Amino acid sequence: xxxxxxxxxxxxxxxxxxxxxxxxxxxxxxxxxxxxxxxxxxxxxxxxxxxxxxxxxxxxxxxxxxxxxxxxxxxxxxxxxxxxxxxxxxxxxxxxxxxxxxxxxxxxxxxxxxxxxxxxxxxxxxxxxxxxxxxxxxxxxxxxxxxxxxxxxxxxxxxxxxxxxxxxxxxxxxxxxx
Numbered sequence: 414x415x416x417x418x419x420x421x422x423x424x425x426x427x428x429x430x431x432x433x434x435x436x437x438x439x440x441x442x443x444x445x446x447x448x449x450x451x452x453x454x455x456x457x458x459x460x461x462x463x464x465x466x467x468x469x470x471x472x473x474x475x476x477x478x479x480x481x482x483x484x485x486x487x488x489x490x491x492x493x494x495x496x497x498x499x500x501x502x503x504x505x506x507x508x509x510x511x512x513x514x515x516x517x518x519x520x521x522x523x524x525x526x527x528x529x530x531x532x533x534x535x536x537x538x539x540x541x542x543x544x545x546x547x548x549x550x551x552x553x554x555x556x557x558x559x560x561x562x563x564x565x566x567x568x569x570x571x572x573x574x575x576x577x578x579x580x581x582x583x584x585x586x587x588x589x590x591x
Contacts, residue, residue, distance in 0.1 A: 428504060430557055432512035436476060437550045440521030442573050443472050445543045446580035448524045452536040453584025461528045461535075469521045477514030478503035481506045520546060540577075 447468050451461045484506035492498030500506075522529075523546045527538035551569025555562040 417562055420466050423436055428502060429509065429512040432480065432509050432552055433516040434550060434557075436473075436513040436516030437520035438547075438569060438573070439476060439521060439548050440469070440473060440517035440519070441543060441550065444521040445524040445573070445577050447537050447580040448528070448536070448543075449577040450584035452539075453581040453586075454588030456588070458531075458535055462525065465525045465528070469518060469525075473514050473517035473521060476517050477510040480513040481510035484509050494502070520550060543577065544570060544574060 432455075436538060444465055448461050449505070484500070488498050488506065489498060519544045524539050524543045526532075526542055527535045532538055547570045548566040551573075552562040552566030554560065554565040558565065
């Protein structure tokens with residue numbers, strides 16, 4: 414299956430795997446940063462949903478559009494230098510933007526699941542779901558690299574949880590300000 418997906422005749426899904434991983438990683442990190450910051454400040458769980466969904470859609474859109482603009486700029490630069498001006502991989506800026514946006518939004522929902530389903534303990538379950546998501550998405554990077562899945566997963570787990578720790582700590586420090 415993997416060979417068919419990533420072989421010489423790559424399917425669209427395989428061609429966009431980097432965008433999926435990049436979008437998913439950032440979606441999980443930024444959404445969980447909101448969850449951790451709100452939990453650290455000991456604010457109401459409803460605030461997690463409000464800020465989480467607002468962040469999810471706005472940041473996902475921003476990432477998709479940033480992907481579009483960077484790809485479009487690179488193709489325009491190539492054309493200005495007398496080159497073909499088409500992506501050597503045959504990927505359009507619009508499709509890479511869509512792949513990034515969808516991965517961001519789909520994976521970014523994961524830290525919010527306990528809050529949407531109101532499954533207690535909310536924050537603790539969000540930590541578990543998020544930690545698993547970091548590891549699985551990170552491990553999937555081994556599909557396009559030579560790194561072992563457990564190292565790729567562990568690396569993303571460590572970086573993602575460190576980002577969450579920063580957000581939680583800031584929430585704790587600033588929680589009394591509001």
